[in-house]
Amino acid sequence: MAISLSPAKLVLLAVHFAVQADIDSLAVLSARHDTVLRKDLVLRILLTYLPETLQSNKYVGFLESLQRGTLSENIHHDVDASLVENLTEEDATKRVRKLRLLPLTLKETPKEVGDDSITSFLVRRSYKVDEEAGLLAELPTLLLPFMDHSPYVRTLLISTILPLLRRNCEYHPENPVQYTLSAFQQLPDRVAANLLLSQTGAREEDLPVVGRDLRGLIGPWLVDEKKWKIRRHSIAPPNGEEDDGICAGYDEVLRWLTTQASKNWKVAVSAIQQWGGPGDADLAGWGKLELTEQQQDHVRRAYAKAALASAYVLPEASPEAIEGAYSIVAQVANSCDLEPLPPFSSTVTLLPPLAEQISEDIICTKSATFMRNDLLSSSNILTTPNNSTVAFLEALILSAHLLTKAGHPCTIRRAGELALLQDERDQKEQATKLIHHMSHNGPKTEDKFWIRARNEVLWLRDWGAEEVSADATAKGVFSKLKKELLEVEILKALLSNTRYALARSLYEDAPDRPLDQKVLQDAVYATAMTAYDNASNPNRTRGGLKKCDEIIKSFPETFPKSHPLAKKVEALLQATHALSEYRLVLKQGEPFTPIVLRVHSDPVSIIGKILEQNPKSYTRLQDFLDLGSRMVQAGLVKPSSSPSPTALSHPPEQVSHRITAMCIDVALTEEDFETAYSYVVTRLESSSSFGQQQPDDYSWRVALQAGKYRRTSRTVRPTHYGTSSANPEIRHLEQRIECLSVALRIAPPATLQEILNVYRRAEEELDAAVKAEEEREEEWDWKGDSIVNSGNMPGGFTNSTTTGSTLSKPRTIPTGGRRADKEEEAPMSLFDLARATGLTGPKNLSALSGLQRAAGGAFGLDGMGTGAGTGTRTSTDSARSAEAMSPTMSSHDGDGGGQQRARKRDQLKNAAMGTLVSGVGWLVGAPGPAAGSGGGGGNGRE
Ligand SMILES: *[C@@H]1O[C@H](CO)[C@@H](O)[C@H](O)[C@H]1NC(C)=O
Numbered sequence: 010m011a012i013s014l015s016p017a018k019l020v021l022l023a024v025h026f027a028v029q030a031d032i033d034s035l036a037v038l039s040a041r042h043d044t045v046l047r048k049d050l051v052l053r054i055l056l057t058y059l060p061e062t063l064q065s066n067k068y069v070g071f072l073e074s075l076q077r078g079t080l081s082e083n084i085h086h087d088v089d090a091s092l093v094e095n096l097t098e099e100d101a102t103k104r105v106r107k108l109r110l111l112p113l114t115l116k117e118t119p120k121e122v123g124d125d126s127i128t129s130f131l132v133r134r135s136y137k138v139d140e141e142a143g144l145l146a147e148l149p150t151l152l153l154p155f156m157d158h159s160p161y162v163r164t165l166l167i168s169t170i171l172p173l174l175r176r177n178c179e180y181h182p183e184n185p186v187q188y189t190l191s192a193f194q195q196l197p198d199r200v201a202a203n204l205l206l207s208q209t210g211a212r213e214e215d216l217p218v219v220g221r222d223l224r225g226l227i228g229p230w231l232v233d234e235k236k237w238k239i240r241r242h243s244i245a246p247p248n249g250e251e252d253d254g255i256c257a258g259y260d261e262v263l264r265w266l267t268t269q270a271s272k273n274w275k276v277a278v279s280a281i282q283q284w285g286g287p288g289d290a291d292l293a294g295w296g297k298l299e300l301t302e303q304q305q306d307h308v309r310r311a312y313a314k315a316a317l318a319s320a321y322v323l324p325e326a327s328p329e330a331i332e333g334a335y336s337i338v339a340q341v342a343n344s345c346d347l348e349p350l351p352p353f354s355s356t357v358t359l360l361p362p363l364a365e366q367i368s369e370d371i372i373c374t375k376s377a378t379f380m381r382n383d384l385l386s387s388s389n390i391l392t393t394p395n396n397s398t399v400a401f402l403e404a405l406i407l408s409a410h411l412l413t414k415a416g417h418p419c420t421i422r423r424a425g426e427l428a429l430l431q432d433e434r435d436q437k438e439q440a441t442k443l444i445h446h447m448s449h450n451g452p453k454t455e456d457k458f459w460i461r462a463r464n465e466v467l468w469l470r471d472w473g474a475e476e477v478s479a480d481a482t483a484k485g486v487f488s489k490l491k492k493e494l495l496e497v498e499i500l501k502a503l504l505s506n507t508r509y510a511l512a513r514s515l516y517e518d519a520p521d522r523p524l525d526q527k528v529l530q531d532a533v534y535a536t537a538m539t540a541y542d543n544a545s546n547p548n549r550t551r552g553g554l555k556k557c558d559e560i561i562k563s564f565p566e567t568f569p570k571s572h573p574l575a576k577k578v579e580a581l582l583q584a585t586h587a588l589s590e591y592r593l594v595l596k597q598g599e600p601f602t603p604i605v606l607r608v609h610s611d612p613v614s615i616i617g618k619i620l621e622q623n624p625k626s627y628t629r630l631q632d633f634l635d636l637g638s639r640m641v642q643a644g645l646v647k648p649s650s651s652p653s654p655t656a657l658s659h660p661p662e663q664v665s666h667r668i669t670a671m672c673i674d675v676a677l678t679e680e681d682f683e684t685a686y687s688y689v690v691t692r693l694e695s696s697s698s699f700g701q702q703q704p705d706d707y708s709w710r711v712a713l714q715a716g717k718y719r720r721t722s723r724t725v726r727p728t729h730y731g732t733s734s735a736n737p738e739i740r741h742l743e744q745r746i747e748c749l750s751v752a753l754r755i756a757p758p759a760t761l762q763e764i765l766n767v768y769r770r771a772e773e774e775l776d777a778a779v780k781a782e783e784e785r786e787e788e789w790d791w792k793g794d795s796i797v798n799s800g801n802m803p804g805g806f807t808n809s810t811t812t813g814s815t816l817s818k819p820r821t822i823p824t825g826g827r828r829a830d831k832e833e834e835a836p837m838s839l840f841d842l843a844r845a846t847g848l849t850g851p852k853n854l855s856a857l858s859g860l861q862r863a864a865g866g867a868f869g870l871d872g873m874g875t876g877a878g879t880g881t882r883t884s885t886d887s888a889r890s891a892e893a894m895s896p897t898m899s900s901h902d903g904d905g906g907g908q909q910r911a912r913k914r915d916q917l918k919n920a921a922m923g924t925l926v927s928g929v930g931w932l933v934g935a936p937g938p939a940a941g942s943g944g945g946g947g948n949g950r951e
Pocket residue numbers: 091094095
């Protein structure tokens with residue numbers, strides 16, 4: 010039923026139906042009165058009055074009909090016009106004027122919308138639904154039917170509404186983008202892309218759906234044709250400005266990707282693994298992205314570039330991050346149809362030869378800046394995907410992996426710096442640290458580990474190149490280091506981990522020896538010494554010394570037993586081991602460690618410490634002499650370290666003299682005069698090779714020291730007496746004088762006066778003692794026989810072992826003994842003697858004679874130096890003093906009889922003659938008739 014209403018009333022009625030959301034009535038009304046309610050008017054009414062909360066499906070059909078002009082005048086539908094029936098026209102017109110219907114187009118409406126009213130309506134309606142009702146989800150239903158009608162609507166729906174809807178309602182509803190649809194649409198690409206992706210991979214559990222986000226958010230977003238442009242320049246702009254790329258929005262996404270790689274690498278790795286680039290888009294079946302060939306190519310290369318860049322900026326040096334980087338590169342190789350990468354685990358095992366594939370022009374200092382700057386720039390050669398750059402990155406990743414795995418976390422960029430900057434010092438430091446770390450943390454017993462470790466270190470140097478020819482640039486993170494250097498470090502690591510057999514098989518037995526003989530020898534020796542120096546125990550069967558020994562012996566061809574260095578080490582070990590038998594503390598409370606011996610500026614002085622710290626150890630003189638000669642053989646005794654300049658000529662002898670002197674000195678300190686005496690007369694004399702070189706400084710001093718020694722109650726008693734003087738006092742003086750005569754023989758001329766002074770005092774004492782003894786003997790003779798017979802001996806002299814006297818015991822007297830015989834053979838005067846011996850070494854003789862003149866002839870050598878006198882001795886004093894100079898001091902007459910006493914005096918005289926000769930003979934270098942013969946001087950010798 011047609012009602013006749015004025016246009017104003019029709020409009021009012023239509024508005025009413027719109028407000029009421031009575032779409033059916035509105036449709037009928039519009040159909041019946043289409044001359045008044047034209048399409049644009051109806052759309053304006055809907056835009057202004059249809060509630061935004063109304064579900065789209067309630068009116069989208071009406072819109073379609075309206076758009077197509079196919080509204081049907083449903084005759085069965087009653088239109089209730091009562092609302093406007095009784096209005097006056099005037100009133101109705103007035104009301105219509107107040108309706109203020111919204112226009113379909115605004116001046117800010119994009120020009121792509123054109124003047125199509127339905128498109129304009131849909132756009133404005135969409136904004137309003139979003140803004141007034143927040144019902145973004147209703148928009149697809151509203152817009153979908155018009156996609157084919159309007160490209161603008163299609164773009165709006167797919168590229169803006171779809172990503173926003175997914176972002177806010179489906180993927181990350183807990184953190185929606187706080188922009189209205191229209192505001193979002195106007196955001197710059199950079200902001201929009203980052204907003205869309207702001208929650209992507211934000212939580213660990215989101216990592217598996219990073220690809221979904223890119224596919225579902227970025228994929229649609231990039232469909233907007235406005236974001237794509239045809240590259241205006243076929244070549245890069247001449248002013249060096251960066252080409253913006255073909256799609257600003259896409260570039261933003263790639264920038265986001267590399268930023269993630271540098272901050273949150275797992276997101277980047279997930280993204281590259283899960284997303285195939287712009288073509289890999291989820292458009293909800295509403296359309297598809299159409300790109301030209303050129304664009305597709307650009308898109309793929311740009312993505313690959315960003316992926317490679319991501320690998321370079323990966324900041325973490327963890328195994329997972331490095332493996333992630335590898336997966337990125339593998340992906341790039343795959344997507345760009347480059348040489349495919351094997352699985353990570355097999356690459357790591359194989360250590361592939363990569364050097365060949367890497368072009369020379371990549372390896373340069375300039376490339377290093379490309380690792381830091383303009384990674385996405387088209388001029389960056391490192392991120393230009395081709396077989397060469399991919400192989401280079403693969404090599405860096407594998408290098409970083411090997412270093413990280415070996416305990417030296419290394420990022421890919423760091424590996425890149427090592428390889429590109431080629432700073433030898435830096436590379437060396439890294440290599441040394443690496444091998445050192447392996448050495449300290451590797452499994453000590455697994456040869457397999459060590460073989461592998463060596464292969465890895467060598468691979469790091471050349472990335473699996475065949476022998477690098479001299480002119481080619483070496484490629485690798487240790488490219489500047491000589492192979493030899495690395496081999497030496499590895500060898501040292503093997504040895505310090507007791508992999509002796511392996512070391513030998515690699516470096517000594519292998520047909521192509523990696524090290525030349527000299528280098529091998531030096532390395533092995535140095536390692537042995539390091540083991541030695543780290544030892545805490547001087548026992549050679551333990552710890553560092555054992556290791557040192559084993560190391561040398563594990564290279565029998567390099568160090569045969571006869572090799573000087575092998576001998577040297579053996580001597581060192583023996584010397585050190587010898588020290589283990591003693592208590593030895595060098596510094597306050599610190600026990601001795603072997604290295605102290607090796608670096609000691611005066612190792613012989615350590616023997617002095619042992620003597621001090623180990624009572625009675627001085628009796629082991631021979632052991633110490635052996636030790637000293639080991640020290641010399643081990644090269645520990647350096648000429649410069651010797652305190653005496655005279656030592657320069659002959660260190661070994663110097664050492665043995667010094668050790669003997671030390672033992673004598675300590676023996677005296679420990680009041681063991683007998684031992685000291687015995688060393689003086691046997692060791693100093695036998696060891697002093699007079700006449701050949703300057704005597705050393707230790708021997709005469711200590712002989713003098715022994716000569717000065719005075720018996721006390723603490724003095725160690727001799728164990729037996731031999732055949733010497735029975736009177737302990739006389740015997741002691743005789744021994745002292747013997748020591749002094751040794752001193753005289755070996756001392757330098759300048760010191761003779763001092764020794765002579767001591768000598769003379771001792772002689773006077775001996776004189777007095779002998780006199781006292783004679784008196785006692787006479788007294789003894791006087792009451793002699795009866796007491797002897799009764800066995801009642803006064804003065805405790807009956808028991809020699811308690812008194813130290815053998816007076817009571819009759820003894821065999823060497824009547825007409827050797828010394829008396831010698832008298833006949835002896836030259837008549839010292840002067841003659843000097844002449845007879847051809848003046849070979851008369852130094853001390855002339856010195857002595859000079860001294861005698863100065864001393865007023867007290868020594869009985871008057872006139873000697875002038876050569877004028879006959880030199881015949883007359884004084885008994887001088888006879889005795891000469892006699893005393895001999896170690897073969899005559900025996901005493903222990904017999905109580907006067908006859909014996911008389912004989913004894915003669916004998917003394919005779920002996921004096923003989924010993925003077927022998928004594929002076931020594932001075933001038935003639936063979937001493939008494940040297941070493943079995944006189945009384947042997948007391949205390951064993
Ligand atoms: C309009 O006026 C007619 C006649 O005057 C009357 O019958 C009708 O009830 C009125 N309608 C309304 C809704 O007031």
